Amino acid sequence: MNKFAYSAFIAFLASIGTLVSVHALSSDDETDGASETRDITLDELAEHASAESCWKAIHGGVYDITDYVPDHPTEEEVILEWCGRESSEAWDNKSPGRPHSPGAERQLENYRIGDLVDDQGEPLSGDVEDTSADAERQDASPAASVSPAEDQRLHRAMLGQPMDGHYRGVFTDRGEIQVNITFDLRDGHLTDVNFRHLAYRGVDYLTLEEGDDLYPVMVQHRRITEWLEGEPLTTIFALYEPARVVDEVDGFSGATLRGAKVISAMRDGLNRGVYSWP
Structure with a gap:
């Protein structure tokens, strides 16, 4: 009986060891998954501004949506306009005043690759300077604003092209x-x-x-x-x-x-x- 009890005790310890090892490996996997996201600057973001590599920053997160571009329900040009730049404005205005749905937000998280930061590594949310061609047309003065003649926000607000x-x-x-x-x-x-x-x-x-x-x-x-x-x-x-x-x-x-x-x-x-x- 003593030999049987000893064998059972050894088997019990072995099973506990196996569970501990599995838990440790599982924790490592979770840690590795979390480490896949990284800090991304505006300059790096701007390098991914095409259908071949489309990154977008939305409310502080950076998303690689390259694989999703062909599946986007609108014409490709609509989504490509926001590649390589801070895109919170477009995300919050799927149509004027109406943001994307909670379901779209959950889907977006599948494409998250990092967090938007400035050159000093400080987090950026949605209120960042636009480095697109539209912004480059503005006056160099910090207080300058886009001319109404060139402000695309006004143009988009016209809600479609009227009929002839x-x-x-x-x-x-x-x-x-x-x-x-x-x-x-x-x-x-x-x-x-x-x-x-x-x-x-x-x-x-x-x-x-x-x-x-x-x-x-x-x-x-x-x-x-x-x-x-x-x-x-x-x-x-x-x-x-x-x-x-x-x-x-x-x-x-x-x-x-x-x-x-x-x-x-x-x-x-x-x-x-x-x-x-x-």
Whole structure:
């Protein structure tokens, strides 16, 4: 009996040893898996900006989604635009104001390869300087902002390309119609841009004649329609900076151009939809 008890005791110790070894190996595997992620700088991220190697940074994490690019439900260009850069903005706005789903977030974690850090190794989240071509067009001054004429956020906010057709839109303030404008769209380009009504504080600019004090203001607005002719629809955002569009006329500054009102009238026309078909 003593020999049998001794053999059983040795077998018990062996089984405990096996369990300890398995647990240790399992812990090592988990540690190795966790060590697969590493710190990645913006410069390294920027080196992976193509379909052949597409990395994206989202809220501090870096993800290699190269294998997923062909399976993305939108056109490839949409996702490739964000390769090699900080992409939290795109992730949080799958459509304007609507982020990706929790399911997409879980799927994204399968592609995580590291954490975004600055040159000193400090973590970066989502508010980092954009090193893309759009950012390079900005002024070198830290306080500079993207021009409305070139700001892709404004352009994307137009929610798709309107249909070809004839449009009419108005801008009204305090019950007074100040701008009534018509225009045609052909393949996303503006044609036949004209004012049907243009007034301010009781002055009808379209009835003014050369020599009238405010006639130069009417000339400036006529130059708007000439400048927009044949241009892409998104060109209207340049009117936020009138001096880009129309030079000074007879002492009247570019500020006299109420470009924002013209933009509002045109967008009103777009919101109303096609007035008549071509």
